[in-house]
Amino acid sequence: MAALKSYFPQIFRKITAKTFWRMFIILIVASILLFQLGKFGQNLYQTYQRAQTKQAEKQNLEAQIARWQQVAAKRPDFRDAYFELAVLTYRLNRLSEAKYYLNKTLTLDPNFEPARELEKVIRDK
Numbered sequence: 001m002a003a004l005k006s007y008f009p010q011i012f013r014k015i016t017a018k019t020f021w022r023m024f025i026i027l028i029v030a031s032i033l034l035f036q037l038g039k040f041g042q043n044l045y046q047t048y049q050r051a052q053t054k055q056a057e058k059q060n061l062e063a064q065i066a067r068w069q070q071v072a073a074k075r076p077d078f079r080d081a082y083f084e085l086a087v088l089t090y091r092l093n094r095l096s097e098a099k100y101y102l103n104k105t106l107t108l109d110p111n112f113e114p115a116r117e118l119e120k121v122i123r124d125k
Contacts, residue, residue: 061088079108083115090122098122 015023065088072081086101099122105115 058092061092064088065092077108079105079112082108083112083118086115086118090118095122095125 065085068081068084068088071078072085075081082101082104086098086105089095089101090098098118102115102119102122105112106119109115
C-alpha cells in the first residue's frame, strides 16, 4: 500500500471563501455581460432586417413608378396613371412630385374624389 501512495501525490488545493465569492461574482458579471451582448446582437439583426425590408419596399415603389410613368407617357389622358404616380411618390415622401401628379390628375378630372382626398392629406403635411 505504501508503494501506491507514492505514485499519487497528495495535492490539496483549498479554495477559500473569499476566493469562492470573487469567482462567483466574476461568473455572474460575465453571464450578465454575455446576456446583454446577445440582446445587443439580436437588436442589431432586427434593425438590419427592418432596413433591408424598407430598402426592398422602396425599390418596389420605384419600379411601380417607372411602370406608371411609361403608361402615362403612352396615354397622357389616363387619369388613373397620374393618380397612381401621385400616391406612389407620396408614399416615398416626395411631396413636390406627388403634388405635380395630383394636379395633372385633377386637371384631367376635377371631380375625382380619391384625388381630392389625397390633396387634403398632402396639404395637411
